[in-house]
Amino acid sequence: MSTAAPSEELGAREPADGKGPGFMVVAKKEFKASLLKHLRSESETKASRPLTTARTTENDDAAHGKCAGRGGGKVSRRELKGGLEGFVLDNVLSExxxxxLLEGLASDGHKFTxxxxxxxxxxxxxxxxxxxxYDxxxxSEIWSRVKDNVTKIIEIPQDNDTWEYGLEGTWVACGINPRLLFARYSPGGHFSPHTDGHVVIDFNHRTLHSVIIYLNTCAEGGATHIFHTADMKSKKFVQDSKGRFRFAKDKIADSGIPKAGSMLSFSQHLMHEGEPVGEGCMKYIIRTDxxxxxxxxxxxxxxxxEAYxxxxxASEAEGRGELVKAFDLYSKVSRLGVLSSWVFSCFFLCV
Structure with a gap:
């Protein structure tokens, strides 16, 4: 189980070594929205182009190449370098x-804070x-445009050392998380190195890959840097001249560049940062999963x-430091006779 704390609703985690920047839980109000009308008001002015049929395998070269979309043209996929689990899609949305979308967000009364x-x-x-x-x-519209190009199947073995207990099995991509975090980065705005938390619906339905959709082209800075897997364990931050926690540039394995309508997706165990935005520039994104x-x-x-x-x-009680209550709840799960591997690991942490 991960012991790092999420920084906000969609989840962002820092290395849990106590030496890096400290993130915290912040509960912001979530707004129900229906922004698709703003997207369609633009896209319906053009002739509708049919989506391609679904591919059946993740390794299909055609699925990782170009396919028709309703955004800025044909969607194309580029794999992340260095064998990192992720990719970049171009033309998911038009400029x-x-x-x-941004104009609609404002006209519907949603204000950035x-x-x-x-x-x-x-x-x-x-x-x-x-x-x-929450939209x-x-x-659903975003999913219809990217479903042929996402990582469709993730196999997690029982003895994996990347994911938490209880995730062994075959996981199939099924949609986009409707909780959409719109973010606005002003000049100097950034996000220090972190890993993303998971959104768990139930024992068999959850997020495994993060999504960042860039809503504008940022002329300077604002890239999403992803770090070499071997360097993630060091958790050695540096502070720049403005006191911002960063990783050294030589630790960067690949980057998602802020280009209007493009999408970066990657495994949620990969450490990454939002590079400071350059002077005179802005960066707008949607963060989801x-x-x-x-x-x-x-x-x-x-x-x-019931056991889950x-x-x-029990996990929530443990997170609050209520170890006796957590132990009792883990015991109750154990008596139900399921989730044995998770319960055993948590017993070990609580005693």
Whole structure:
């Protein structure tokens, strides 16, 4: 189990060594939205182009090449360098669609505010204004454009050393998380090195890959840098001349460049940072996730569902430091006879 704390609703985690920048839980209001009307008001002025049919395998070269979309043209995929689990898609949205979404966000009354209103002067780890919306229709539209090019299948072995306990099995991509974090980075705005937290719906339905959709082209700075896997364990931050926590440039393995309508997606265990935005520039993004479902599902009967519910309560109690309560709840899960590997690991941490 990861012991690092999420920094906001969609989840961002720092190395849990106590030596890096400290992130914290911040609960911001989530707005229900229906932004698809703004996207369609732009795209419907052009002749509709059919989407390609779905591919059946992740390794299909055609699926990783170009396919028709309704955004800025044909969607193309580039793999991340160095064998990192991720990719960049171009032309997911057109520039006009990006503008329409931002204009629609404003016209619907959604205002950007500093990500942590309780500490507005704390900008050494993160300096960004955000609006979080829940929009199933927009998420569905994005999914219709990218589903042929995402990482469709993720196999997690039982003895894996990357993911947490209980995730072994075959996970199939099934959608985009409808919780969409719109973020605005002003000049100097940045996000220090971190890994993203997971959104867990239930034992068989969760996020595994993060998504960043760039809504404008940033002329200077603003890249999303992803770091070499071997360097992630060192967790050695440096501070730049303005006190911002960074990783050294020689640790960068690849980057997503802010280009209007493009999308970066990567495994949520990869450490990355939002590079400071250059003077006179702005960066706008949507941060969300690819949802996955385990196939076949496990522990999905009434007993398994109840066990997972109690397990989540135990994890929350442990996170609050209520170890006695957590131990009792883990014991209850154990008596239900499911989730044994997770419970064993948590027993070990609590005693």
């Amino acid at each position: 006009k669609e990006c503008d329409s 500093f990500w942590n209103p309780e500490a507005p002067n704390r900008k050494d780890t993160r300096n960004v204004d955000t609006v979080e919306v 199933e229709t927009l998420a 690819v949802m996955y479902k385990r196939t076949p599902a496990v522990c999905d009967d009434s007993r398994g569902i 519910k109690v397990f989540q309560q």
